Amino acid sequence: MPGSTLLTERPETAARTRPGLVLVALLTCQLMIVLDATVMNVALPRIRDDLGFSATGLSWVMSSYTLVFGGLLLLGGRAGDLLGRRRLLVAGVVVFTAASLAGGLADSAAMLVAARVAQGLGAAMAGPSTLALLATTFTEPRARMRALALFSGMASAGFAIGLIAGGLLTEWLSWRSVLFINVPLGVLIVVLAVRHVREPERHPARLDLLGAATGSAGIAAVVYGFIRAASDGWRDGVTAGSLVAGALLLATFVLVEARTAEPLLPLRLFADRNRAAAYVNFLLGPMAGMSMFFFLTQYLQDVHGYGALTTGLAFLPMAALVFATTRLIPVLLPRFGPKPMAVTGALLMTSGVALLTRLGTDTGYVAGLLPSMLLMGLGMGLAFAPLNVVIMTSVPPADAGAAGGVLQTMQQTGATLGLAILVTVAGAATRDAAAGGAAPEEVLVTGMTHAFLASVAIGAAAVLVALTFRRE
Known part of the structure; x- marks a missing residue:
């Protein structure tokens, strides 16, 4: 039918002539998915009071999303390769958006957790296809490198942006707005994807x-x-x-x-030494970096008495530096290669966490926390943006979805694994400090500094892995 031919060709033509809109759609999708890993953090106390969560049950507001998202990413990546990446992207965003609306309207704890589970499902469908579509849409090497660097910056800065957005929305409106904000973003992504994102060639196969x-x-x-x-x-x-x-x-x-x-996961993805090292550091980096977000939000609010909005804004310099650094990747990576950048970035990130081991109850923001945040921002920007490029530019188009799924699985598993280890370390140190008769604030800070020491050890492992990159 002529009409159907027009409908199938129109997005391909538009994608060739409007690459800027393709980039906007895909980066917005990535930001929306990453935001929901942290945007709820500063709203948790109000959610608990409004919906009657128990102290242990409240953790499932975050964990239910993480569990489903991390568990289904590999399947989502390969399904995109086989069924169509744009199709799975659009379907995933629709599921995510509908779940966000349901979560914002939730009148019980069970309904909110169910909505978060559905959000995780939508994110697992859309996430790997987002990265794969970037790699297959932008085929010119420099344009692809720039797009992947922006994607990495959005992923790294998104954790901090989530805290800022969560603080703003919770303070000015309500915790429900933290979920409702995904609705207009989801609609925008779907409209742009349907009209401007080209569906790459599919590779029919058995799942x-x-x-x-x-x-x-x-x-x-x-x-x-x-x-x-x-x-x-x-x-x-x-x-x-x-x-x-x-x-x-x-x-x-x-x-x-x-x-x-x-x-589902071609093991040949790990055959290349640089790509294998990049995957390992996508596991170790979030393991080390999550301690800053989790513990410093508590430190600022419980020790210094910051509100939700002020706490979120405290992370703004780090988020800005991460994103600014990624803009330099298309210039720095061809000149220096991945090894010097990954090593330097991992060293800077580890140094930023190391400064936090000296945290005290009277540590000021400008003198004590800001230098650490700046080192972390610069380090994350240098360490992770090249890894996206190393992975996604070295795989054949047929494996792009699987490669993106593995990458995001490593990130998600690293963040969850790291947080569990660090919380356990902090808990043991806190119990010892409390038994010794320390004041409540000193007990809290003691637990945090021990967790930061564990983060330094993980960061050192990331440095060692970065040293294994080939010079190119």
Whole structure:
């Protein structure tokens, strides 16, 4: 039919002539997904009071999203390769937007958690296709590098932007607006994607259902185990059972992928040394960096008495520096290669966390916290933006969705794993300090500084991995 031909060709033509709108759609999608990992943090006290969450139940406002998102990312990435990346992007954003609206209208704790689960499903569908579409839409090397650097900046700065946005919306409107803001963003993304994003060539194949089941269940079990460890400790039976089950399922997943003709996760993605190192550092970086967001929000509010808005704005210099640094990646990466940038970025990020180990109850923002935030912002911008380029420019187009899914799985698992480890370290130090008769604020700060020490160790591991990059 002529009409149907026009409808199928129109987005392709528009995508070639309006690359700026394609970039806006994809970057907005990435920002929306990343924001929801942190934007709820500063709103949690008001959500608890409004919907009657228990102290332990409140953690599921964050964990339910993380669990579903992390567990289904690999499946979402491969499904995009097989079923159509633009199609899965649009479907995922629709699910995410509808879930956000339902969450904002929630009148019970159960309804809000269910909405967060649906948000995680939508994010897992849309996230990997967002990155894959960037890599396949911008084919000219310099344009692709610029687009991927902006994507990385949006991903890294999004954690801090989420705190700022959450503080603004919670302070000025209500916690429900933190979810409602996704509705106009989702509508904008869908309109731009349908009109301007070109659907890449699909690669028809059978979906690896056994791999999908073992991989998704394994990741979900590991993520749940670490979430459980943060609240119930490492000796809890359910924690141990989840981690053991997750490890067994992931081992089975690797065996399945090695023997499957059309795997969910092509193991050849790890054959290249630079790409493998980039994946490992996408795991270690968020493990080390999450401590700053989680603990400093508590420090600013509980020790210094900052409000939600002021707490969010305190992270603005770091977010701005991350995003500004990524703008330099198209110039710096061709000149220096990934190794010097990854090593320098990891060193700066680790140095920023190391400064926080000297935190005290009377540490000021300008003299004590701001230098650390600036080092972290510069380090994250230099360390992670090149990794996106290394991974996504070295895979064949047929594997772009799978490569993006693995990348985001590493980020999500690293953040969850790191937070669980650091909370456990902080909890042990806090109990010791309390037993010694320290004041409440000193107890809190003691736990945080011990967690920052653990972050420094993880950051040092990221530096060592960065040293393994080949010079190019």
